[in-house]
Amino acid sequence: MKPFTRLDGLVAPMDRANVDTDAIIPKQFLKSIKRSGFGPNLFDEWRYLDIGQPGVDNTGRPQNPDFVLNQPRYQGAQILLTRDNFGCGSSREHAPWALEDFGFRVIIGPSFADIFFNNCFKNGLLPIKLPAAEVDELFAQCFNATGYRLNVDLQARTITRPDGKVISFDVDAFRRECLLNGWDDIGLTLRHADKIREFEARRRIDQPWLFA
Amino acid sequence: MQAQTLYEKLWSSHVVHVEDDGTALIYIDRHLVHEVTSPQAFEGLKLAGRKLWRVDSIVATADHNTPTDHWEKGILDPVSRQQVETLDSNIRESGALAYFPFKDDRQGIVHVIGPENGATLPGMTVVCGDSHTSTHGAFACLAHGIGTSEVEHVMATQCLLQKKSKTMLIRVEGRLGAGVTAKDVVLAIIGRIGTAGGTGYAIEFGGSAIRSLSLEGRMTICNMAIEAGARAGLVAVDDKTIDYLKDRPFSPHGDNWERAVAYWRTLHSDEGANFDAIVDLDAAAIQPQVTWGTSPEMVAAIDGIVPDPALEKDPVKREGMERALQYMGLTPCTPIKNIAVDVVFIGSCTNSRIEDLRAAAVVARGRRKADNVKQVLVVPGSGLVKRQAEAEGLDKIFVAAGFEWREPGCSMCLAMNADRLEPGERCASTSNRNFEGRQGAGGRTHLVSPAMAAAAAIAGHFADVRDLA
Numbered sequence: 001m002k003p004f005t006r007l008d009g010l011v012a013p014m015d016r017a018n019v020d021t022d023a024i025i026p027k028q029f030l031k032s033i034k035r036s037g038f039g040p041n042l043f044d045e046w047r048y049l050d051i052g053q054p055g056v057d058n059t060g061r062p063q064n065p066d067f068v069l070n071q072p073r074y075q076g077a078q079i080l081l082t083r084d085n086f087g088c089g090s091s092r093e094h095a096p097w098a099l100e101d102f103g104f105r106v107i108i109g110p111s112f113a114d115i116f117f118n119n120c121f122k123n124g125l126l127p128i129k130l131p132a133a134e135v136d137e138l139f140a141q142c143f144n145a146t147g148y149r150l151n152v153d154l155q156a157r158t159i160t161r162p163d164g165k166v167i168s169f170d171v172d173a174f175r176r177e178c179l180l181n182g183w184d185d186i187g188l189t190l191r192h193a194d195k196i197r198e199f200e201a202r203r204r205i206d207q208p209w210l211f212a
Numbered sequence: 213m214q215a216q217t218l219y220e221k222l223w224s225s226h227v228v229h230v231e232d233d234g235t236a237l238i239y240i241d242r243h244l245v246h247e248v249t250s251p252q253a254f255e256g257l258k259l260a261g262r263k264l265w266r267v268d269s270i271v272a273t274a275d276h277n278t279p280t281d282h283w284e285k286g287i288l289d290p291v292s293r294q295q296v297e298t299l300d301s302n303i304r305e306s307g308a309l310a311y312f313p314f315k316d317d318r319q320g321i322v323h324v325i326g327p328e329n330g331a332t333l334p335g336m337t338v339v340c341g342d343s344h345t346s347t348h349g350a351f352a353c354l355a356h357g358i359g360t361s362e363v364e365h366v367m368a369t370q371c372l373l374q375k376k377s378k379t380m381l382i383r384v385e386g387r388l389g390a391g392v393t394a395k396d397v398v399l400a401i402i403g404r405i406g407t408a409g410g411t412g413y414a415i416e417f418g419g420s421a422i423r424s425l426s427l428e429g430r431m432t433i434c435n436m437a438i439e440a441g442a443r444a445g446l447v448a449v450d451d452k453t454i455d456y457l458k459d460r461p462f463s464p465h466g467d468n469w470e471r472a473v474a475y476w477r478t479l480h481s482d483e484g485a486n487f488d489a490i491v492d493l494d495a496a497a498i499q500p501q502v503t504w505g506t507s508p509e510m511v512a513a514i515d516g517i518v519p520d521p522a523l524e525k526d527p528v529k530r531e532g533m534e535r536a537l538q539y540m541g542l543t544p545c546t547p548i549k550n551i552a553v554d555v556v557f558i559g560s561c562t563n564s565r566i567e568d569l570r571a572a573a574v575v576a577r578g579r580r581k582a583d584n585v586k587q588v589l590v591v592p593g594s595g596l597v598k599r600q601a602e603a604e605g606l607d608k609i610f611v612a613a614g615f616e617w618r619e620p621g622c623s624m625c626l627a628m629n630a631d632r633l634e635p636g637e638r639c640a641s642t643s644n645r646n647f648e649g650r651q652g653a654g655g656r657t658h659l660v661s662p663a664m665a666a667a668a669a670i671a672g673h674f675a676d677v678r679d680l681a
Binding site: 016022030032033055083085088091115119173193196209212 | 635
């Protein structure tokens with residue numbers, strides 16, 4: 001996993017609540033057996049005027065000029081500003097894969113769906129929960145200033161706005177450590193292999209019907 | 213000992229290790245695997261030179277991509293076929309407790325085949341790379357969806373890194389009215405608490421109305437816990453749970469059965485256990501439900517109307533409603549019963565079990581679908597459900613009514629196979645998500661119960677199933 005430490009990035013505002021993972025990456029692209037290449041189909045149904053298909057070159061497709069990520073001022077955005085319950089619905093990890101592949105590293109919103117939130121941390125993507133009032137201010141500032149950027153520091157757990165205001169955010173210590181170092185969860189867990197084996201052996205005695 | 217909730221009992225019996233910040237390593241008993249969210253996990257395992265920790269924890273099937281007709285032709289879409297064949301070869305290499313591949317007698321939707329084979333048992337932790345894994349909580353097991361990285365993590369370590377959830381009790385007390393089903397109950401719950409109402413919680417469903425439901429109805433409720441934002445839904449063990457599991461292929465047998473039952477009977481929240489939140493619903497007040505928007509919380513009773521966004525004070529919500537009505541092609545204040553449908557879909561992990569098909573058949577018996585309804589798909593949840601339905605003659609009732617009787621799979625719930633809506637088509641669907649494009653780009657989904665879906669097929673528009681009885 002790519003480590004994440006700090007980022008000074010352009011912000012794109014997605015001003016709608018309940019953005020679901022079907023919208024982030026529609027089902028036809030889930031047929032891939034790869035982890036990469038989903039970026040061109042991120043938000044496919046909103047981003048293009050035709051219906052996308054897997055394995056097709058996307059460069060010539062008609063784009064929806066009204067869609068936020070198609071607007072020139074948000075090209076190259078690495079921080080996505082969102083509303084409540086972002087990433088709800090399907091557990092598809094293709095959603096964070098698509099966001100990361102497109103170029104996003106940070107998603108800021110008042111709340112996230114649990115599974116999506118969890119999946120982000122496995123892919124070097126930092127989801128940040130902020131109070132709704134803070135998010136409202138960020139939206140207002142972002143709409144009012146072209147080239148609006150935020151500075152996100154995971155070590156310090158802060159977001160610095162262009163006007164100098166510093167916003168602190170919470171992140172689980174363990175997740176933060178993994179993300180800062182780009183650690184692979186599996187390797188970390190296998191350090192406890194003996195404990196797992198011990199637990200399993202006890203379980204085999206207590207509930208033998210769980211084992212074939 | 214302090215009174216514990218069911219969730220706390222399940223959690224504490226699976227903790228292997230806890231980090232300083234409370235992140236815990238949880239042991240996983242059952243890993244359900246399907247073709248869409250597993251290939252990258254198997255590949256990751258191979259690339260890292262790691263092995264499956266415990267082969268006999270895995271039960272696998274192909275369901276999302278499989279066609280529901282003309283099985284003799286195989287899978288025509290080459291991309292879908294490759295994904296299903298990838299699962300075949302991965303399982304061939306790795307092994308599994310059970311694999312029900314495409315065309316197998318017991319193939320079906322992963323959340324239908326687990327319980328019906330006794331591969332889902334009380335007290336287990338159950339995971340799957342699919343958000344509707346919450347279904348299995350109906351058996352008092354801690355079950356939730358995971359991403360593909362976590363699929364790989366469970367394959368390699370038999371564990372999952374988890375933070376403990378908060379607990380919510382949703383009590384539904386009283387008697388459900390005639391024609392009101394588990395689906396209506398869970399839609400009413402989501403209408404009440406919202407699609408983010410359960411975020412961060414494990415929801416236990418209790419109360420006399422929940423206890424009165426069969427295991428199938430309880431599965432419908434827990435299935436949609438995720439639509440209320442909760443990764444896991446739970447229902448306590450009772451006699452019905454134990455009766456359901458008796459003599460299933462992977463259920464315990466002999467002495468183990470007695471031992472297991474004694475343990476399972478402890479799987480309920482203790483008297484006086486403390487929940488972080490409690491929500492009460494009156495069963496008698498719940499009407500048959502129909503969603504009108506693009507989020508499951510956008511729901512109304514059958515005798516209700518499409519709401520007017522102008523009356524909503526919260527600007528983000530108002531814009532969401534306006535966008536939903538525009539996408540759905542609906543005008544505020546339209547009576548729900550005046551909305552005509554083009555397609556009806558009866559199936560999905562929410563509502564494709566035998567009881568669901570029986571409920572739809574009661575309505576369809578001796579009737580014909582309306583002429584304006586182009587297609588009515590009935591897709592059983594598994595090969596076993598299909599054969600049971602055929603033994604009861606349900607397939608003949610459906611065909612006589614002009615419905616199509618299909619092979620099992622996820623089908624039009626998410627439209628990864630050929631079963632999908634065309635842009636602008638309106639569907640009465642027994643599935644779980646009415647998101648934009650969910651059943652096909654531009655398609656318009658209204659979530660309903662199986663009986664209400666059949667009623668819409670007959671009437672040509674949404675109709676109160678209680679008027680058809």
